[in-house]
Amino acid sequence: MRTTTGNPRTQPADTPRWSRRAKALGVVTFVALALVATGCGALMMPFHHSMGFDAGSRPTGEREYGFGDRLSKTGLYRVRAETPEPIRVGRIHEMRVHVETADGRPAEDATLSVDGGMPDHGHGLPTHPQVTAHLGGGEYLVEGMKYNMGGWWVVRVRIESASGADEVVFNLNL
């Protein structure tokens, strides 16, 4: 036998059960929209010319800054870099990158790529540096380096050679 109690279609529109549903739907919709809104807001971080890699956290010790000798991430290479003059913010310049294999031999015939940026600001380098010469003895000339403001910069050098692919990240405090 059919019963009519509990069937929403036979209930008048203004019963507590309908309005509870309507309210619940309203709340859910509102919360969903709010989540979407904040989700979108969270995604709208400063995101110009993204660095494209995770630089880790800002180094705490003075010695962690600079282009001095660093071991690459998985230990395949030892890398250091130098610039002909002290780095000046806003001035485009070249740098020489020295790459050795882990056992101390110069890494000849490596392919290098350089990128970087400011992790705190979420942007990359203002230029597109390139390796323009293999100088021999594991030394590579990189042109087009530039930093357009002071602060914490990271420079990533990716290396690929017969010994394998790896990368090293330098931290600068300009």
Add this chain to the structure above:
Amino acid sequence: MKKEGWKAMLATAVVLAVACAATTRLDAPAWTPGELETLRSLRIGTLEPLPPDPSNRWADDERAVALGHRLFFDTRLSGNGEVSCATCHRPELQFQDGTPLAAGVGTTDRRTMTVVATAHSPWLFWDGRKDSQWSQALGPLESPVEHGGDRTRYAHLVGRHYRVEYEALFGALPELDRLPPSAGPVPDPAASRAWSAMAAGDREAVSLVYANLGKALAAYQRRLEFGPARFDRYMEAVLAGEDERARGLLTPQEEEGLRLFIGKAQCVTCHNGPLFTDNFFHNTGVPAVRGLPEDRGRALGAIQVQEDEFNCVGPFSDAGPRDCAELRFMAAEGDELLRAYKTPTLRGVARRAPYMHAGQLSTLTDVVRHYDRAPRAPAGRSELRRLRLSQSERTALEAFLRALDSPVEAPPELLRAPGEDAAAADDGPHDSLDQTGG
């Protein structure tokens, strides 16, 4: 009220006022070491000496400066004989024109920028579509709405009025008699047809004359720099430990504005260095102007500078193979270039309203409010974030911007038309209080 009552009130008021002023001064917080480091980098004294321009052999030649000076003010360098560079780059207005869009033979789609201190910037124009001052000068000369002329017309002009000066610098002019009076790669159909009909060698020769005109104009404009502002004198005093003198140079409100500039308001992110610009391109959500064509900013400018025949690696440049690093290694792609515009210098900014690339913001108050509100960009993605400044913070920030009151610095004769009497014109550092663009 009785006389004694008034006196007592007055005395109390005076005492309170003095005490208030005294405590305000005494309470002015000192700068932290981190802040001082940033402040040091903003001083005009840290500006590098004028960089050489390898693409312009005559950049520092005094004769080129003199020729460029005359050309800059010569209204015959236009289609209608009425527009010179100085028509929009007016010396008495810090070499700009104080209007949202520029008025040459027609009207431009963008705001005239000051040319002062642009020798320190690798990119010229709001979108950086030129990479040297000399190639920049050639843009307006053939623009149908600015000078409305063409390079062959200008070559004839040089032959008639500047032959001696030109040939002393650049060598012999080409044979001009057999060239059409008007011809160039310009929208005007007659001039364009005449240009196509010219022999390649003639076109090259005329283009070379054109490039040389740009180089002379650049040699002149290189001499236009910014001088110290009240901010710089304040910094001198601060760094010398002369707090008393420093307090006399920036008011507490201006100091507060400076603190916000390098702190909460984050202006120094882009407005950094001694010229308060990183010479780079940023989308700051500036609104589009109804009725103007779509403006993509650096996204298009990056393509144009690479294709420009007068760029650093082009046939008319004097640069060598190891030069032109800015062009060769430029960031030319990426979404962040869309509606990104060059950070303008803030030196003298209070005198150069209206603001932004089509003069969209009329006053500094509007500018500060824009950065505070951080509206969405019409295209691309704005780098701004809401600042949530209070009214008093916004006022303080604006007050500081006014303290960046750098005058234009140059040999006085270069700040007026050649041959113009000193008494007839405003000289740089002694400019009358020009309220235009307040």
